[in-house]
Amino acid sequence: MPTHWRKSSFSGGGGDIGGGNCVEVASFGATTAIRDSKAPHQPPLRFPTPDMAACLSFIQADNFSRD
Template identity: 50%
Template sequence: MRTENPDSLKWRKSSFSGGGGTGGGNCVEAAALPDGRIAIRNSKNPDDGTAYFTRTEIHAWLQGIKAGEFDDLA
C-alpha cells in the first residue's frame, strides 16, 4: 500500500490537544489520504512516525472511545 509523504497532508489537530486544560499539550493530529485511509501522528513529535488506518478501523476505534472502552488507559 502506497504511503503519502506526511508533510504533504492536511493535518487536523484535536481541539482537546491544546496547551492548557485537559489536553495538557498532548497533540494528536489526523489527516485523510487520497486512497481513503486515515493518518494519525503526534504533532509534538511528527518525525517519530505516522500510523495509517482504514476508515473501517478508525470507525471501530472511535466507536470504542465513545463507548468508554478505553477510559482505563487515560
C-alpha cells in the first residue's frame, strides 16, 4: 500500500511565505514520519504519534520564546 504524504499548506512556490521549503508528514500506524519535500528519497524522521501530537500542540500554542 503506498504511503500518503501530506504537504504543508504553507509550502508555496516562492515568495515570502514558504518559498518552496516544505516538510511532508505521513502516518504509519503508531508512528508519524516527517520528510523534506525536496529530498523524498532520503529516509524520513519517525516519531511515536503521541509524541508528535504533543510537539504540534506546543507549536500551535505558540510556546516559543522569541528572545
